[in-house]
Amino acid sequence: MSDAIAALPQQNVLVTVEEGIAWVSLNRPGKRNAINPGIVFEMNKVLDALEETDAVKCVVMTGSGEAFSAGMDLKEYFREPDAGEPIARERLNRANSAWQWRRLMYYPKPTIAMVNGWCFGGAFQFLCACDLAVSADEATFGLSEINWGIIPAGIVTKSVAAALQQRKAMYYIMTGDTFDGKEAEKIGLVNFSVPKAEMVDKVKSIAKKLMEKNPHVLRACKVGYHYTREMSWDMAAEYLGSKIDATKFRDPEQGAVKGMSQFLDEKSYRPGLGAYKRD
Numbered sequence: 001m002s003d004a005i006a007a008l009p010q011q012n013v014l015v016t017v018e019e020g021i022a023w024v025s026l027n028r029p030g031k032r033n034a035i036n037p038g039i040v041f042e043m044n045k046v047l048d049a050l051e052e053t054d055a056v057k058c059v060v061m062t063g064s065g066e067a068f069s070a071g072m073d074l075k076e077y078f079r080e081p082d083a084g085e086p087i088a089r090e091r092l093n094r095a096n097s098a099w100q101w102r103r104l105m106y107y108p109k110p111t112i113a114m115v116n117g118w119c120f121g122g123a124f125q126f127l128c129a130c131d132l133a134v135s136a137d138e139a140t141f142g143l144s145e146i147n148w149g150i151i152p153a154g155i156v157t158k159s160v161a162a163a164l165q166q167r168k169a170m171y172y173i174m175t176g177d178t179f180d181g182k183e184a185e186k187i188g189l190v191n192f193s194v195p196k197a198e199m200v201d202k203v204k205s206i207a208k209k210l211m212e213k214n215p216h217v218l219r220a221c222k223v224g225y226h227y228t229r230e231m232s233w234d235m236a237a238e239y240l241g242s243k244i245d246a247t248k249f250r251d252p253e254q255g256a257v258k259g260m261s262q263f264l265d266e267k268s269y270r271p272g273l274g275a276y277k278r279d
Ligand code: COA
Pocket: 030, 031, 032, 034, 035, 070, 071, 072, 073, 074, 075, 076, 118, 120, 121, 122, 144, 145, 148
C-alpha cells in the first residue's frame, strides 16, 4: 500500500488495490451512492493518490451495495448549496467537474466503469468519462432529470451526445425511461453487459489486456482520441503527427523501436495479432 493511498479517508469512497487494479467504490450505499460534497472532495484526493502510485496500472470505478450511483444528491448537491453562498456552490461545481470528467477523461491511466446497479443522471458524467465500461445485465440506467424538472446539466447532455446516436440520446433525455445493461450495450453506452455474477471477471480480463500494453503510448492514445474529436481534420493530422513523434521520443521503454525490431528483425511476433514483448 503506497503512502498516498494509506492517507486516503476511505469514507465516502473506498479504494483497494490488487494486482495493478485500483477498485474505487463510491460508498454511500444507504443513499444509493448519490454524489454529495463528501464524495466530490474525496474523489479528487483519490485520483491524486492513484495517479502517483506506481503499483496502480488501471482504475475501476464502481459503487458499494446495489447502486453504481443514483446521480447527484438532490439534497446535499442541489437543495442545500443552492440555498447557500454562490461562491461555495461554484467551488463545489468546479470540484465535481474536476473528478467527474476534466481529470477522469484525460487520466494518465486506463479507466473502466463497472456499472453494478442503479445509474442515474449525474452518474452518466463519470460513466462516459471512463475509457471503457462494463455493465451488469441487471443494472438500471436512466436520464431521470426530466422526471424531477431539470435539464441534464453539468456535462450530462454533452457526455450522452458524445456516447450515443442522436435518436437514442434524445429519446432517453426526453422520456426519462429506464433501460437495462443489455440495452446499454446495444446503444453503445457500455462495451459489454454480462450477468452480474460474471461482471468482475469480465472487468479483470479487460484490465489485464490494457495492463499488458505500453502505458506511455496508451495514455497518448486516449488523450489523442478526446482532443481530436473536437478538431478539424487538418488540425487533427497536425496534432497526431506531432504527438507520434513526441511519444516516440519520450517513451521510456522505446516501444516503437522494440516493436519494429521484434517484428522485422527477430520475427518473434506479429503486431496484427498481439503486443510486442515488454521487458
Ligand atoms: N439524491 C438524494 N438522495 C437520494 C438519491 C439522490 N439522487 N437517490 C437515493 N437517495 C436516497 C433516498 O432519498 C433514500 O434516503 P432515505 O433512506 O433517507 O429515505 C435512500 O437514498 C434510498 O433511496 P430509495 O429511493 O428508498 O431506494 P430504492 O432502491 O427504492 O430506489 C432509486 C433507488 C435510485 C431508483 C431512487 O432512489 C431514485 O430514484 N433516486 C433518484 C435518482 C435520480 O433521479 N438521480 C438523478 C440525480 S441528477
